[in-house]
Amino acid sequence: MTDHATGKVFAVDDLKAWYGESQALHGMNFDLGEGELVTLIGRNGAGKTTTLRSIMGIVKNRTGSIRFNGEDLINKRTFQIARAGIAYCPEERDIFSALTVSENLSLPPVLRPGGISDKDLLAQFPNLERRKGSMGTKLSGGEQQMLAIARILRTGSRFLLLDEPSEGLAPVVVKEIGQQLLKLKALGYTILLVEQNLRFAKSVADRHVLVENGRVVDVMTTDALEADMARVKSYLGV
Numbered sequence: 528m529t530d531h532a533t534g535k536v537f538a539v540d541d542l543k544a545w546y547g548e549s550q551a552l553h554g555m556n557f558d559l560g561e562g563e564l565v566t567l568i569g570r571n572g573a574g575k576t577t578t579l580r581s582i583m584g585i586v587k588n589r590t591g592s593i594r595f596n597g598e599d600l601i602n603k604r605t606f607q608i609a610r611a612g613i614a615y616c617p618e619e620r621d622i623f624s625a626l627t628v629s630e631n632l633s634l635p636p637v638l639r640p641g642g643i644s645d646k647d648l649l650a651q652f653p654n655l656e657r658r659k660g661s662m663g664t665k666l667s668g669g670e671q672q673m674l675a676i677a678r679i680l681r682t683g684s685r686f687l688l689l690d691e692p693s694e695g696l697a698p699v700v701v702k703e704i705g706q707q708l709l710k711l712k713a714l715g716y717t718i719l720l721v722e723q724n725l726r727f728a729k730s731v732a733d734r735h736v737l738v739e740n741g742r743v744v745d746v747m748t749t750d751a752l753e754a755d756m757a758r759v760k761s762y763l764g765v
């Protein structure tokens with residue numbers, strides 16, 4: 528369901544967030560259309576992870592508005608935000624090392640209709656099917672990342688927040704992750720992706736939100752980003 532006023536399924540407006548006395552977000556504004564894949568790009572410490580954690584209500588000290596499906600989530604708690612249909616895959620991946628792939632997959636609760644069954648998840652992620660009896664500790668970084676993404680699809684959420692899924696992975700594995708994200712996009716999922724790997728970001732996303740010091744400094748389509756890489760690299764400090 529899109530917001531009548533904005534035509535967007537998700538929008539943050541003037542989002543500010545604090546860790547104790549220290550302000551990390553200074554008024555973030557951006558939105559996503561239904562089925563869109565948008566990245567948050569910026570250098571280390573710019574506030575990308577804090578944005579995802581604020582959306583999920585994990586960073587609780589936050590103000591502004593976070594509208595999803597026409598509802599403001601700013602005063603909601605994390606479990607309510609998850610139930611509203613937003614799923615978060617943290618950078619740490621949080622795979623349970625003493626559980627098998629199948630057990631890890633079956634852990635998240637089904638929160639909404641439309642969640643993908645374990646059987647269908649294994650069909651969608653063939654490398655997890657091959658490793659379904661393996662313990663979490665035995666998985667490669669790429670397998671762990673696939674599992675972390677697959678696992679949240681069980682919940683039925685149609686809006687995914689993914690924090691740097693490409694981090695620390697070999698290019699061939701990053702490519703596989705990209706293919707999975709494009710598949711999810713084709714299935715109509717809306718995805719907000721934190722990403723430092725520009726090549727990867729360009730290969731999957733429709734638009735890019737450039738973040739600096741807890742603020743949005745630019746929003747660019749992938750074509751605009753391609754055409755002005757110097758500007759983007761200056762934000763990233765590379």
Ligand SMILES: Nc1ncnc2c1ncn2[C@@H]1O[C@H](COP(=O)(O)OP(=O)(O)OP(=O)(O)O)[C@@H](O)[C@H]1O
Nearest residue numbers: 546549550551569570571572573574575576577578
């Ligand atoms: N738990 C925390 N306590 C206090 N300050 C924090 C905490 N987590 C992050 N910060 C600060 O908030 C700011 C934004 O950090 P954040 O992790 O959101 O940036 P980022 O863009 O995701 O960078 P990175 O890619 O390094 O994770 C930084 O100044 C960081 O030092």
